[in-house]
Amino acid sequence: MPEPQMVMFAEEFHQIQAIVDNLVRSSNASVVFIIDKNGQLIAASGESDNIDTTSLASLTAGNIAATGGMAKLIREREFTTQFHEGEHANIHIQLVDNRVILVVIFDKKTSLGLVRLRVKKACEGLGDIFRVLAEKAQGSGQTPFAEITDDDIDNLFND
Amino acid sequence: MSFINYLSREINCKLVYYGPGLCGKTANLQYIYNKTNPGARGKMISLATETERTLFFDFLPLALGEIRGFKTRFHLYTVPGQVFYDASRKLILKGVDGVVFVADSQIARMEANLESMENLRGNLAEQGYSLDSIPFCLQYNKRDMPGIAPMEELRQMLNPNNVPDFEGVATTGTGVFDTLKAVAKLVLTELRKAGG
Numbered sequence: 001m002p003e004p005q006m007v008m009f010a011e012e013f014h015q016i017q018a019i020v021d022n023l024v025r026s027s028n029a030s031v032v033f034i035i036d037k038n039g040q041l042i043a044a045s046g047e048s049d050n051i052d053t054t055s056l057a058s059l060t061a062g063n064i065a066a067t068g069g070m071a072k073l074i075r076e077r078e079f080t081t082q083f084h085e086g087e088h089a090n091i092h093i094q095l096v097d098n099r100v101i102l103v104v105i106f107d108k109k110t111s112l113g114l115v116r117l118r119v120k121k122a123c124e125g126l127g128d129i130f131r132v133l134a135e136k137a138q139g140s141g142q143t144p145f146a147e148i149t150d151d152d153i154d155n156l157f158n159d
Numbered sequence: 160m161s162f163i164n165y166l167s168r169e170i171n172c173k174l175v176y177y178g179p180g181l182c183g184k185t186a187n188l189q190y191i192y193n194k195t196n197p198g199a200r201g202k203m204i205s206l207a208t209e210t211e212r213t214l215f216f217d218f219l220p221l222a223l224g225e226i227r228g229f230k231t232r233f234h235l236y237t238v239p240g241q242v243f244y245d246a247s248r249k250l251i252l253k254g255v256d257g258v259v260f261v262a263d264s265q266i267a268r269m270e271a272n273l274e275s276m277e278n279l280r281g282n283l284a285e286q287g288y289s290l291d292s293i294p295f296c297l298q299y300n301k302r303d304m305p306g307i308a309p310m311e312e313l314r315q316m317l318n319p320n321n322v323p324d325f326e327g328v329a330t331t332g333t334g335v336f337d338t339l340k341a342v343a344k345l346v347l348t349e350l351r352k353a354g355g
Contacts, residue, residue: 005160005161005162005163005353006160006161006162006163007162007163007164007165008162008163008164008165008166009165009166010165010166013164013166036162037253037254038160038162038173038234038253038254039173039218039234040162040171040234052201052202054201054202054220055201055202055204055218055220058204058218058220058234059204059218062206062215062216062218062250062251065250065251065253066215066247066250068250069246069247069249069250144163144165144170144227144229145170145226145227145229145347145350145351145353146351146353147227147351148226148227148347148351152226152227153226153344153347153348154344155224155226156223156224156226156231156343156347157223157340157343157344
């Protein structure tokens, strides 16, 4: 089956944002992102202004997809955690509930152990929220595009 | 699959450019990148080999404008065309909203076109999509090259369902935006159907 439609509503977004804000503080990380498996950025917290978040989201999703492909080749379901260690910055990538990807960028101000601990805690809350969102998206059966006309679509391209 | 964000009033869709090796998928994205207002596009990312063959994918995010107060954003991806990168192509098709098949018009590449089209059909089916129902357009690229097949022949071989198709010269931009607009329209029309 094709993947279900991803929809974000205000209530759940605020819950997700609260979790990523808290994760930045509690893990002493530089930046935290949530990305869907297709590479769309869902939420960000921390010093994200100097980072090309769109590109990072797409590359992270590609990375997770490639790692998932490798897992299947050796008859594993998924590799849920990745860690990339750099000279100054490190990236911890966690697949949450096989739905979304939690990315933590951190430096020497904290440690991998603390990041892993806090990520684990954050995942519990995130998993529940995204399960609710998936149910809501399936139940709603609506998009804001239900009422658009051919003219609306044509107007997009009249530049 | 498209991502609708009610809070930021955005809709994000994923388009994939498919086709045989060296048909001009990356050239399409490069032309779009070069001709789009910097405010409406993000950075283009190419994961390529040292000889500039696509290794995993090219990526270009584009903002098209607003529909009924919703910002529409399209994420354009290419697949690596070379036959042995099939595992990567399957990954990139995940969550796709619309597909552009870039065919190489040269007679010598007809078999490669057909093979790639069959590969697309099979890989989409593995994800639960059908090439007969997904938003889909064709571009017959390299119309400026010698030794090209006539349009009728290409249509007959590659476009039995008569989806929107265009002649292209991706390096100079001929047909590039026509193709993009056509597939974007089909994707938005599909979203309307999904909500109707």
